[in-house]
Amino acid sequence: MISKRTLKNIAMTIPQQVKIVEVGPRDGLQNEPRPITLQDKIALVNKLSETGLRYIETGSFVSPRWVPQMANSAEVFAGIKRHPSITYAALTPNLKGLERAIDAKADEVAVFVAASEQFSQKNTHCSIAESLERIKPIMAEAKQAGLQVRGYISCVLGCPYQGEVEKDIVAKLAKSLTQLGCYEVSLGDTIGVGTAGKAQQLIHHIKKDVAIEQLAVHYHDTYGQALANIYASLELGVSTIDSSIAGLGGCPYAPGASGNVATEDLVYLLQGLEVESGVELNKLISAGQEICQALGRKTQSKAASALLHKQH
Ligand code: HMG
Ligand code: MG
Numbered sequence: 244m245i246s247k248r249t250l251k252n253i254a255m256t257i258p259q260q261v262k263i264v265e266v267g268p269r270d271g272l273q274n275e276p277r278p279i280t281l282q283d284k285i286a287l288v289n290k291l292s293e294t295g296l297r298y299i300e301t302g303s304f305v306s307p308r309w310v311p312q313m314a315n316s317a318e319v320f321a322g323i324k325r326h327p328s329i330t331y332a333a334l335t336p337n338l339k340g341l342e343r344a345i346d347a348k349a350d351e352v353a354v355f356v357a358a359s360e361q362f363s364q365k366n367t368h369c370s371i372a373e374s375l376e377r378i379k380p381i382m383a384e385a386k387q388a389g390l391q392v393r394g395y396i397s398c399v400l401g402c403p404y405q406g407e408v409e410k411d412i413v414a415k416l417a418k419s420l421t422q423l424g425c426y427e428v429s430l431g432d433t434i435g436v437g438t439a440g441k442a443q444q445l446i447h448h449i450k451k452d453v454a455i456e457q458l459a460v461h462y463h464d465t466y467g468q469a470l471a472n473i474y475a476s477l478e479l480g481v482s483t484i485d486s487s488i489a490g491l492g493g494c495p496y497a498p499g500a501s502g503n504v505a506t507e508d509l510v511y512l513l514q515g516l517e518v519e520s521g522v523e524l525n526k527l528i529s530a531g532q533e534i535c536q537a538l539g540r541k542t543q544s545k546a547a548s549a550l551l552h553k554q555h
Contacts (some may be wrong), residue, residue: 258482260519263506265291267534268319269300269334269451270503271491273312273537281315283537285322291488292326295522296506300353303334304343309468310495318348327532332393333554335368341381354378354387355395356423358413359402360435366397366496371412371429372485375419382424390392394425395461400437403497410448427457429485432472434500435465439475446479459483462504463497464490464543469504470512477518478492484509489531490543507531524550 268288272279284302291299302316314337316333317502324501325331333349336342342383344352356364356374363371417428428444433450437445442460448460459484460476462469475482490505505528513520528547535542 247367249530252277256480257477257516257518258480260482261477261513262483262522263296263509263522264300264461264483264485264535265296265300265506266300266461266485266503267291267488267506269303269313270287270485270494271489271534273303273310274492274495275312277536277538279312281318281322283534284319285353286537287488287530287534288319288331289524290533292324292329294526295520297521298330298332300349301331301333304340304347305334305336314351316457317343317347322347326418329374334395335381336408337377338361338380338384340419341384345384345390349359349390351391351393352381353393353395353429354381354420355397355431356420357402358408358416358431359398359405360541361404362398362402362496365404366494371416375416375423378420378423386424392425392460393394394419394420394423394428395431397433397497398430399430399433399539400432400441401434401501410435410445413445414449415495417449417458421453421457427459427483429459429483430451430461432469433494433497435463435469437462437472438466438468439471442472443475446476446481450479454484455480457486461485462498463492463494463502464503464504465499470508473504473509473512488527489535489547491534492537502543505531505542505547507542507544507547 303313307314332351333344337354486506486509487503490502492502
């Protein structure tokens with residue numbers, strides 16, 4: 244049996260505050276096969292802006308040929324009601340994407356690389372080394388425009404094409420991204436195969452080179468492990484967590500991968516741990532209900548389903 248003293252020690256290592264990076268309007272919708280109206284996309288961001296979230300990835304400026312669902316991200320940025328305390332960010336694969344993001348007045352941008360050569364080729368049509376080269380001019384131009392850059396690494400705990408991924412490759416990429424100027428690196432378990440033990444081993448390995456304060460985690464929930472992986476990451480001091488409203492999402496280049504951990508489930512977990520996120524769960528649930536209704540699909544959030552069921 245675990246003693247109270249041990250529990251207290253564990254609790255002490257968990258951060259008291261967590262920043263949630265809401266990726267629903269981008270990661271959540273990018274792979275949605277059904278058409279989504281511009282108004283529904285704008286309404287989602289506006290609803291999320293009322294929940295206490297401080298960071299919303301609002302869209303992406305990638306090739307519309309490859310990801311048609313994000314083709315109207317500029318219109319989404321133009322249509323939303325912005326709150327001064329919220330960062331409205333965009334994903335940018337290259338200089339053209341960055342220029343579109345600057346035109347759309349994104350507050351911040353995110354670049355992305357993969358820890359697997361095959362995934363890198365499928366997702367961005369270039370090798371891992373070439374993707375790092377592509378990032379260099381983005382960093383320079385973003386700096387000139389006064390924009391901070393976040394970095395993502397995909398496939399950190401497994402790849403849909405090559406299977407196992409070496410921790411060393413992930414650690415080297417995390418180091419490279421911070422050296423290139425990314426203020427934060429988000430570790431993406433793109434296909435949700437990771438488990439708590441593997442997540443901890445990976446983070447232990449990376450934090451030799453990159454400060455824990457600069458690491459974020461981005462868990463897709465394909466195998467139902469995302470909340471366990473988040474808890475395991477919190478234990479190591481990670482205090483930035485990506486999630487998606489109603490658990491929407493997936494990557495077009497990761498077949499079979501499901502959505503990110505649901506933001507509602509994440510906030511429920513954090514409330515239970517008395518970790519401050521600043522987000523109001525009831526408002527979040529309402530935002531999730533609205534987008535699920537618009538998409539004609541059921542929420543993937545168990546906490547939202549249970550709490551809504553209780554109300555009726
Ligand atoms: P490409 O086709 O190899 O590049 O795409 P290209 O430079 O030869 O350009 C081809 C055409 O695309 C040209 O147009 C360009 O102008 C246009 P054309 O001359 O044929 O008419 N183009 C663009 N148009 C608009 N905006 C742009 C842009 N760039 C080129 N930015 C490229 C290379 C990287 C652009 C492409 O492969 C791409 O857009 N990939 C992005 C794929 C993507 O969005 N994946 C999902 C996001 S990543 C993710 O979900 C993972 C994450 O959540 C973390 C995790 O879970 O692991 C972040
Ligand atoms: Mg993702």
